Amino acid sequence: MSTILTWSRIVEFATTGNPKPARIIEKTESEWRAQLTPEQFYVTRQHGTERAFSSELCSRFEPGIYACVCCNTLLFDSAEKFDSGTGWPSFTQPIDPSAVAYNLDVSHGMQRIEAVCNTCRAHLGHVFPDGPAPSRLRYCMNAVALKKQEAAPTAPAKAPTQTELATFGGGCFWCTEAVFQQLRGVHAVVSGYCGGHVDNPTYKEVCGGQTGHAEVIQVTFDPQEIRYADLVAIHLATHDPTTANRQGADVGTQYRSAIFTHSPEQAEIAQAVMEQLAPAFDAPLTTELSPLATFYPAEAYHQNYYNTNPGAGYCQAVISPKLQKARKLLQDRLK
Numbered sequence: 001m002s003t004i005l006t007w008s009r010i011v012e013f014a015t016t017g018n019p020k021p022a023r024i025i026e027k028t029e030s031e032w033r034a035q036l037t038p039e040q041f042y043v044t045r046q047h048g049t050e051r052a053f054s055s056e057l058c059s060r061f062e063p064g065i066y067a068c069v070c071c072n073t074l075l076f077d078s079a080e081k082f083d084s085g086t087g088w089p090s091f092t093q094p095i096d097p098s099a100v101a102y103n104l105d106v107s108h109g110m111q112r113i114e115a116v117c118n119t120c121r122a123h124l125g126h127v128f129p130d131g132p133a134p135s136r137l138r139y140c141m142n143a144v145a146l147k148k149q150e151a152a153p154t155a156p157a158k159a160p161t162q163t164e165l166a167t168f169g170g171g172c173f174w175c176t177e178a179v180f181q182q183l184r185g186v187h188a189v190v191s192g193y194c195g196g197h198v199d200n201p202t203y204k205e206v207c208g209g210q211t212g213h214a215e216v217i218q219v220t221f222d223p224q225e226i227r228y229a230d231l232v233a234i235h236l237a238t239h240d241p242t243t244a245n246r247q248g249a250d251v252g253t254q255y256r257s258a259i260f261t262h263s264p265e266q267a268e269i270a271q272a273v274m275e276q277l278a279p280a281f282d283a284p285l286t287t288e289l290s291p292l293a294t295f296y297p298a299e300a301y302h303q304n305y306y307n308t309n310p311g312a313g314y315c316q317a318v319i320s321p322k323l324q325k326a327r328k329l330l331q332d333r334l335k
């Protein structure tokens with residue numbers, strides 16, 4: 001499975017949380033000042049931007065690795081470097097999916113995604129969805145934030161974590177998201193819509209029940225830590241898969257029980273787990289098992305809903321009890 005980062009994954013990281021770094025380095029402002037040149041400090045610690053075409057790094061493409069100027073973490077391989085013509089060194093991928101972290105940046109009246117070193121939070125630059133294939137990403141970096149390692153690095157880059165995706169519908173995504181966020185081995189959960197017949201549906205349209213979409217969550221997980229079969233079993237155990245188009249008081253096709261599979265292997269596993277668990281339920285399973293069609297991330301205010309709105313009525317009345325039940329059931333799998 002490819003670990004190439006694409007724009008939707010970058011947006012997901014920026015809105016719902018970044019991959020865990022292998023290590024974290026924190027220093028005080030005066031420690032950074034002592035270690036860096038004034039320009040390096042301005043760019044990396046104060047979110048500065050160097051002048052375009054101010055570095056010869058823009059036009060150098062010989063083999064080598066670029067590290068964070070603050071903490072030496074390896075960030076980019078020159079094999080992923082390209083000439084963007086912008087005047088800033090540009091890359092299509094970081095050296096490792098967890099090397100760089102992403103933040104929404106609404107400064108200067110623009111909505112952009114900031115790229116920072118995931119180890120020390122040094123500001124590196126921004127990421128844009130207008131780079132070359134296959135990733136179509138452009139990491140527009142400040143040369144002053146990078147340090148070229150001429151020789152092969154002594155410490156090889158950490159093997160990238162091979163994460164996988166799983167997509168489940170189990171009623172209101174505020175609830176299912178809150179459950180899966182608790183699991184060890186789950187790196188990110190994005191609420192969204194899947195399985196309908198309208199492009200780019202809004203929450204209002206989906207709730208109207210006319211678009212055919214189910215409210216779903218898309219889970220990024222590390223199969224070394226939690227297996228897909230376990231996720232399917234947890235999904236079935238933490239919603240009611242026997243009530244057609246309904247979860248408790250929530251009624252409508254958007255609340256249907258569903259598993260959207262990302263590969264024939266996932267379909268096989270999900271089918272087997274459903275058959276295995278079916279006898280444990282009082283009624284036949286109504287869960288839709290379909291290959292994943294397009295997944296549309298939900299509006300930003302739906303993401304991480306329970307954690308950002310703990311006082312909301314629905315969270316207290318519906319999600320908290322569900323979560324307590326799920327935590328009890330899944331004690332040995334919690335983060």
Ligand SMILES: [Zn+2]
Nearest residue numbers: 068071117120
């Ligand atoms: Zn760093």
